[in-house]
Amino acid sequence: MVKVAIMGYGTVGSGVYEIIKENSFEKEALNPIGVKYILDIRDFPDHPEKELFTKDFDDILGDDEVYCVVEAMGGLHPAYEFTKSLLEKGKNVVTSNKELVATYGPELLAIAKEKNVNYLFEASVGGGIPIIKPMCSSLMSNKIEKIIGILNGTTNFILTEMITKNKDFDDALADAQQKGYAERNPAADVEGHDACRKLAILSSLAWGNYVDYKDIVTEGITEITLDDVKYAEKFGYVIKLIGYAEKKDKVFARVSPMLVSKSYPLSGVDDVFNAIVVKGNYLGTSMFYGRGAGKFPTASAIVADVIESVRHLNANKAYLEWKPSEEGYMLDIADSVSSYFVRCDAKKEQIEELFGKVSFADGIKDGELAFITPKMTEGEFTQKIGDLAKSFIRVLEA
Amino acid sequence: MVKVAIMGYGTVGSGVYEIIKENSFEKEALNPIGVKYILDIRDFPDHPEKELFTKDFDDILGDDEVYCVVEAMGGLHPAYEFTKSLLEKGKNVVTSNKELVATYGPELLAIAKEKNVNYLFEASVGGGIPIIKPMCSSLMSNKIEKIIGILNGTTNFILTEMITKNKDFDDALADAQQKGYAERNPAADVEGHDACRKLAILSSLAWGNYVDYKDIVTEGITEITLDDVKYAEKFGYVIKLIGYAEKKDKVFARVSPMLVSKSYPLSGVDDVFNAIVVKGNYLGTSMFYGRGAGKFPTASAIVADVIESVRHLNANKAYLEWKPSEEGYMLDIADSVSSYFVRCDAKKEQIEELFGKVSFADGIKDGELAFITPKMTEGEFTQKIGDLAKSFIRVLEA
Numbered sequence: 001m002v003k004v005a006i007m008g009y010g011t012v013g014s015g016v017y018e019i020i021k022e023n024s025f026e027k028e029a030l031n032p033i034g035v036k037y038i039l040d041i042r043d044f045p046d047h048p049e050k051e052l053f054t055k056d057f058d059d060i061l062g063d064d065e066v067y068c069v070v071e072a073m074g075g076l077h078p079a080y081e082f083t084k085s086l087l088e089k090g091k092n093v094v095t096s097n098k099e100l101v102a103t104y105g106p107e108l109l110a111i112a113k114e115k116n117v118n119y120l121f122e123a124s125v126g127g128g129i130p131i132i133k134p135m136c137s138s139l140m141s142n143k144i145e146k147i148i149g150i151l152n153g154t155t156n157f158i159l160t161e162m163i164t165k166n167k168d169f170d171d172a173l174a175d176a177q178q179k180g181y182a183e184r185n186p187a188a189d190v191e192g193h194d195a196c197r198k199l200a201i202l203s204s205l206a207w208g209n210y211v212d213y214k215d216i217v218t219e220g221i222t223e224i225t226l227d228d229v230k231y232a233e234k235f236g237y238v239i240k241l242i243g244y245a246e247k248k249d250k251v252f253a254r255v256s257p258m259l260v261s262k263s264y265p266l267s268g269v270d271d272v273f274n275a276i277v278v279k280g281n282y283l284g285t286s287m288f289y290g291r292g293a294g295k296f297p298t299a300s301a302i303v304a305d306v307i308e309s310v311r312h313l314n315a316n317k318a319y320l321e322w323k324p325s326e327e328g329y330m331l332d333i334a335d336s337v338s339s340y341f342v343r344c345d346a347k348k349e350q351i352e353e354l355f356g357k358v359s360f361a362d363g364i365k366d367g368e369l370a371f372i373t374p375k376m377t378e379g380e381f382t383q384k385i386g387d388l389a390k391s392f393i394r395v396l397e398a
Numbered sequence: 399m400v401k402v403a404i405m406g407y408g409t410v411g412s413g414v415y416e417i418i419k420e421n422s423f424e425k426e427a428l429n430p431i432g433v434k435y436i437l438d439i440r441d442f443p444d445h446p447e448k449e450l451f452t453k454d455f456d457d458i459l460g461d462d463e464v465y466c467v468v469e470a471m472g473g474l475h476p477a478y479e480f481t482k483s484l485l486e487k488g489k490n491v492v493t494s495n496k497e498l499v500a501t502y503g504p505e506l507l508a509i510a511k512e513k514n515v516n517y518l519f520e521a522s523v524g525g526g527i528p529i530i531k532p533m534c535s536s537l538m539s540n541k542i543e544k545i546i547g548i549l550n551g552t553t554n555f556i557l558t559e560m561i562t563k564n565k566d567f568d569d570a571l572a573d574a575q576q577k578g579y580a581e582r583n584p585a586a587d588v589e590g591h592d593a594c595r596k597l598a599i600l601s602s603l604a605w606g607n608y609v610d611y612k613d614i615v616t617e618g619i620t621e622i623t624l625d626d627v628k629y630a631e632k633f634g635y636v637i638k639l640i641g642y643a644e645k646k647d648k649v650f651a652r653v654s655p656m657l658v659s660k661s662y663p664l665s666g667v668d669d670v671f672n673a674i675v676v677k678g679n680y681l682g683t684s685m686f687y688g689r690g691a692g693k694f695p696t697a698s699a700i701v702a703d704v705i706e707s708v709r710h711l712n713a714n715k716a717y718l719e720w721k722p723s724e725e726g727y728m729l730d731i732a733d734s735v736s737s738y739f740v741r742c743d744a745k746k747e748q749i750e751e752l753f754g755k756v757s758f759a760d761g762i763k764d765g766e767l768a769f770i771t772p773k774m775t776e777g778e779f780t781q782k783i784g785d786l787a788k789s790f791i792r793v794l795e796a
Contacts (some may be wrong), residue, residue: 015680019539019680023539024537025539026537028539039763047485077737122536128678128680128681128682128684129681130528130532130535130536130537130684133531133532133535133536134528134531134532134536137528137531137535137702137706138520138528138531138532138699138702139422139528139698139702140426140702141417141423141426141698141699141701141702142424142698142706210788265666265667265687268666269663275685280526280698282413282417282526282694282697282698283527283688283689283694283695283698283699284526284688284689284692284694284695285527285688285689286526286528286686286687286688286689287673287685287686287687287688288526288682288686288687289663289684289685289687290681290682290683290685291681291682291683291684292684296680296681296682297680297681297682298681300537300539300540300678300680300681301536301539301681303539304535304536304537304538304539307538307539308535328503357669368759
């Protein structure tokens, strides 16, 4: 039996325990898997296997029988220090901790490679949706050109409520909180930080050089109003929080609300579902869709990674490497190209003088004008629009 | 350099050649890959590497330097005999040949296991969409409960034309033929045989026992009329050719047109796109979407499998095993459960007497009645409806 330790017995950690308890995956992993330790600072006196619990990380680190460790603690510290020590000790580590992977990925992956162990993180993006593994295997014959994802279930739920039930942002957020989809402090979700870290991971994977999440322009959905939703509808779009990354000469990555055409497959991805479109040079458009969060979807992705690491017990591990990015690797947002949905109080003539032919929609408010510009760089757009725009939202090109 | 041979230089085979020619995938495969032979009965005198061509299979079989062979010949013979000889000789084989995998999979996989080589067939289902690999790795922590797929691009194109452009079947088929999506003899697509073989492969993978495609009830779309499309619309559905498989006590698999609710993610999968919904006990619903056919999508899936087999040069291979199915493994269609869209000339009272409360739509033709029954076994339905139905279509439960 191959022994596993679980660090962090919250929602995800307990899900991992329950799945492995129900099935040792002897057939799938070519060896039965069993849990030897659970690390948590809390007490679980009523747990049926309370002898597994420890508060001492060194119990796990020092036990040569522990082959693979699940890090489900979340947060940067001490998850980083623990993970580093475990990898240095030659143990495989599996995680759902997107913050840790997005921050310390290059270092931790380098240690894993040096020690011939795996650092696996399928569960860090898209919950249970297989996306990391397909990108590292099935799609490796392709050059990836674009990644376009709905990467955060909480914001997608809020936007879906706004679009389909005409609720404003605050009401929809309150609903999300009541259903347990949003934290009491929802900033990480609604400000786009969670999606930003996931996009950093996908971009680093797709193009091999580390994309620091701090270099990704990130806007949340807190400024989106019901009027925006209605305008989008008039133009045939829905508003989604989109993680967008592409590689041409440089890599460009941005998290922001976008207008998504109703004919584009991502437009139908509603509620807490996530979906990731990957465009490859040979494959064209593919999309991966499913539950991006939740106890068992996330835990099942972790367990699949555990099985993966056990299955290759005596083989070379699947190395991922994120090389450092040189200065100038990332495209400046001013050079990114999009069209823009704009609300302003200007006159049509004024707009046409600035942008040429544009699509107008009747204003919802008196004197207001709404239009979509032709494609141009964001630098050109912001220069042209100057102070005229009351708000603008980028339009996703299908 | 690891040497590869390509058997069959048609659309897919030439795509494989071109992709490997452009990129040796040294980084991805941990070894550079190169093509040593191309087997085809035709001559290609103008090919830039005409020295690669051979008409003699023994050139490939007898060359110890050939590590992996791409079988892109199609058809059962001699593809079967060639594949068997190659696996027995200890060579890895990669294929897009769904007919061969669905027919001889158990035997060929057993030989591959015995010889510690791979027989890989990602490209046989869903073209370039990663589905086989995710099912064998990312989803292996789940018990798969259902597979619901749009598995054939040709029929999906025809149905999309019928639904969105109001063309009848014959016109839509003619269009598909003109665009090169359908063969001059379209039977394999429009009668559902192609989808049936793909569903057999997915069902065998999902539950580990071989599902013989001959045991899958298969109905095509040749009987679908524009009136059916209009009725479906009235009820809030679209008609799709659906490969449906589930495992409860027994495994059930069927290919048939179905009414798909417009709120279900598969309903938006149009034109030649394919998509496969997989329901796992932990993951819930996930969906894989993309181009199900075409030169480069299919070839890129083959090349990914070649890379996979080369990457694990000195490791144990990824074994798949399809055990034989015992008598009674498959559920009889009479015991399968669905609701049914029915067109008939009966009176409402007569229908309500038979089925209780049903949803009626106004008949499109004089005197015609259209309705959707409650859920029941197909045995009960056929017994109740007797001769009354002019036609019926099963309704997909979301």
